[in-house]
Amino acid sequence: MVEQIEKKEHWIMSILQFTGSSKVPLALSVILAIMSVIGGLVPYVAVYEILLLLIEGTQTMQRLLFWIAIAAAGYIALTVFHAISSYFSHRAAYHILEEIRLQLAERLIRAPLGHIINQPVGKIKNVLIDRVETLELPLAHIIPEGISNLFLPIGVFIYMLTIDYRLALASLITVPFALIVYAFMMRNFNTQYQHYMEASNHVNSVIVEYVEGIEVIKTFNQTNASYEKFTNAITDFKNYTMQWFRGTWPWMTLGNAILPSTLVGTLPIGLWLYYQGAINPAQIIICLILSMGLIYPLMKFTVFINDFKAIEYAIADTKAYLNLESLPITEEIIALEHYDIDLNDISFSYNDEQNVLHQLSLTIPEKSYTALVGPSGSGKSTIAKLLARFWDVTDGSITIGHTNIQDIHPNKLAKKISYVAQDNFLFKTSLFENIRMGNPQASDEEVYHAARLARCDTFIARLENGYDTDSGEAGNKLSGGEKQRIAIARAILKNAPIIILDEATAFTDPENEAEIQKAFNELAKDKTLIVIAHRLSTIKHADQIVVLKDGSIHKIGTHNELLATNELYQTLWKAHIGSKEHGLLSDTNPSQEVSLND
Numbered sequence: 300m301v302e303q304i305e306k307k308e309h310w311i312m313s314i315l316q317f318t319g320s321s322k323v324p325l326a327l328s329v330i331l332a333i334m335s336v337i338g339g340l341v342p343y344v345a346v347y348e349i350l351l352l353l354i355e356g357t358q359t360m361q362r363l364l365f366w367i368a369i370a371a372a373g374y375i376a377l378t379v380f381h382a383i384s385s386y387f388s389h390r391a392a393y394h395i396l397e398e399i400r401l402q403l404a405e406r407l408i409r410a411p412l413g414h415i416i417n418q419p420v421g422k423i424k425n426v427l428i429d430r431v432e433t434l435e436l437p438l439a440h441i442i443p444e445g446i447s448n449l450f451l452p453i454g455v456f457i458y459m460l461t462i463d464y465r466l467a468l469a470s471l472i473t474v475p476f477a478l479i480v481y482a483f484m485m486r487n488f489n490t491q492y493q494h495y496m497e498a499s500n501h502v503n504s505v506i507v508e509y510v511e512g513i514e515v516i517k518t519f520n521q522t523n524a525s526y527e528k529f530t531n532a533i534t535d536f537k538n539y540t541m542q543w544f545r546g547t548w549p550w551m552t553l554g555n556a557i558l559p560s561t562l563v564g565t566l567p568i569g570l571w572l573y574y575q576g577a578i579n580p581a582q583i584i585i586c587l588i589l590s591m592g593l594i595y596p597l598m599k600f601t602v603f604i605n606d607f608k609a610i611e612y613a614i615a616d617t618k619a620y621l622n623l624e625s626l627p628i629t630e631e632i633i634a635l636e637h638y639d640i641d642l643n644d645i646s647f648s649y650n651d652e653q654n655v656l657h658q659l660s661l662t663i664p665e666k667s668y669t670a671l672v673g674p675s676g677s678g679k680s681t682i683a684k685l686l687a688r689f690w691d692v693t694d695g696s697i698t699i700g701h702t703n704i705q706d707i708h709p710n711k712l713a714k715k716i717s718y719v720a721q722d723n724f725l726f727k728t729s730l731f732e733n734i735r736m737g738n739p740q741a742s743d744e745e746v747y748h749a750a751r752l753a754r755c756d757t758f759i760a761r762l763e764n765g766y767d768t769d770s771g772e773a774g775n776k777l778s779g780g781e782k783q784r785i786a787i788a789r790a791i792l793k794n795a796p797i798i799i800l801d802e803a804t805a806f807t808d809p810e811n812e813a814e815i816q817k818a819f820n821e822l823a824k825d826k827t828l829i830v831i832a833h834r835l836s837t838i839k840h841a842d843q844i845v846v847l848k849d850g851s852i853h854k855i856g857t858h859n860e861l862l863a864t865n866e867l868y869q870t871l872w873k874a875h876i877g878s879k880e881h882g883l884l885s886d887t888n889p890s891q892e893v894s895l896n897d
């Protein structure tokens with residue numbers, strides 16, 4: 300993700316855009332941090348005054364107590380203002396993180412769903428959780444600590460100038476030398492940091508791949524090769540960071556040794572001025588003390604240089620998602636009178652280069668049953684996803700009830716279509732709540748009824764906690780077919796007039812498959828049904844079967860018409876029957892075969 304660092308806008312400006320209602324806490328945090336710095340200067344002044352009293356011999360208990368009280372008040376102000384500044388900066392930081400995450404979630408919902416599906420889950424999670432989280436620490440700490448580490452030395456230096464400007468300047472004698480060393484150390488910082496981020500992203504993706512693919516790795520006995528890739532990535536990352544560290548460490552040590560050696564200037568010059576009678580003992584003592592503490596806060600501030608880079612990269616990654624194009628959304632609510640679907644001369648390309656659908660036209664009458672068949676890659680799933688507006692068509696239009704789906708508000712469209720995929724996602728809650736998601740207003744009885752219609756009740760009853768079983772716990776115990784039946788129950792509850800069904804390719808259990816068919820039948824009653832068919836025997840009774848080839852409609856007809864006249868359909872049918880005979884498909888027992896219209 301390092302490829303597109305946002306150059307146009309500085310990250311500070313980007314962060315300010317996310318501050319929203321936390322602008323006031325943020326401003327308060329800055330003001331209080333400055334007040335804390337001023338409080339931090341007071342004890343130095345008090346010590347100087349006490350020194351003066353002692354050297355001049357004018358001290359009285361009352362005067363000494365007065366300055367001690369002033370010093371204590373300054374110290375208390377430093378601590379209290381710093382603490383409150385820190386509180387406000389944390390509040391602002393959490394608010395900014397919340398704002399960024401909400402905006403990201405909003406943008407993900409508005410972006411073409413296909414774009415999101417196309418992204419590796421690990422990458423989105425990485426940005427939404429980890430990258431955004433990296434902002435918290437620096438954002439919360441930069442204001443109170445950054446301001447005090449930067450402004451306290453500046454304040455101390457100004458105070459030294461008021462005591463004796465020559466000693467003040469003498470305290471900076473080492474700074475130019477240290478800066479030269481640091482400049483040398485930082486000469487490749489941007490490039491090195493970019494490489495570091497690349498290496499870090501690589502190692503993260505290899506780890507995610509290793510964990511996600513562990514089943515395949517084991518099945519195909521890839522353990523050694525994959526483990527080697529995994530360990531190599533980790534070792535390479537370690538080697539890279541070590542090499543970077545080795546390259547900078549000597550310079551850092553040298554710079555850190557030179558920078559705080561302020562006594563190199565203040566001690567000889569101070570003594571010389573003292574013997575010249577140009578300054579008094581109080582001036583030399585306080586300047587020596589101040590000069591010794593002058594540089595350390597500045598050195599602490601350098602820690603933030605790394606944090607600034609981390610923020611810059613996190614903001615760039617975040618903005619890459621925030622800048623995702625969003626589907627044009629109409630706010631107008633159009634009432635749909637009926638649900639005929641028309642594909643008018645549609646073409647579609649996933650990558651703006653090559654069309655995968657070519658000027659395709661199709662009419663799907665309301666409450667009819669349409670099956671999409673064709674060789675792998677012919678465009679069946681693409682059509683289904685375009686109907687659900689996961690993407691917008693590149694050319695042409697799709698209408699429902701003569702209304703272009705682009706003119707239907709996405710929430711409304713979502714209400715009208717149930718998309719039952721092969722790989723059905725169960726949310727991390729009970730199976731009962733997973734079904735209820737189809738219609739959050741549904742009563743408990745309606746949920747049970749939908750589950751019964753979708754033939755879920757028997758297998759759910761087998762689970763120890765029944766409907767209350769957590770989906771995570773149940774996930775491992777449920778077959779793909781059983782999960783699909785949960786999705787069907789959800790869709791039955793939703794009761795949308797249009798059903799798109801991606802028929803599962805691989806269910807080996809004939810009993811399960813017959814149950815799925817029965818569940819489909821319940822779902823399909825009185826609905827416009829579009830099935831992406833992988834098993835032709837299940838769609839024999841479809842009103843129309845659309846045979847697709849290379850992204851175009853090859854032929855449309857009923858099963859019998861196509862079997863009699865269409866060569867491609869005959870081939871597909873033979874292949875299907877062949878695989879049945881060879882037991883590759885489960886529906887070997889004709890008695891189990893239940894058509895959708897049975």
Ligand SMILES: Nc1ncnc2c1ncn2[C@@H]1O[C@H](COP(=O)(O)OP(=O)(O)OP(=O)(O)O)[C@@H](O)[C@H]1O
Pocket residue numbers: 417649650655673674675676677678679680681682
């Ligand atoms: N997300 C995607 N990004 C880019 N290209 C894609 C994407 N999904 C599908 N394609 C391409 O679009 C074409 C049509 O694919 P599609 O998945 O619609 O075919 P299909 O008929 O459903 O195939 P299958 O029966 O194997 O599922 C194929 O060439 C495929 O490689």
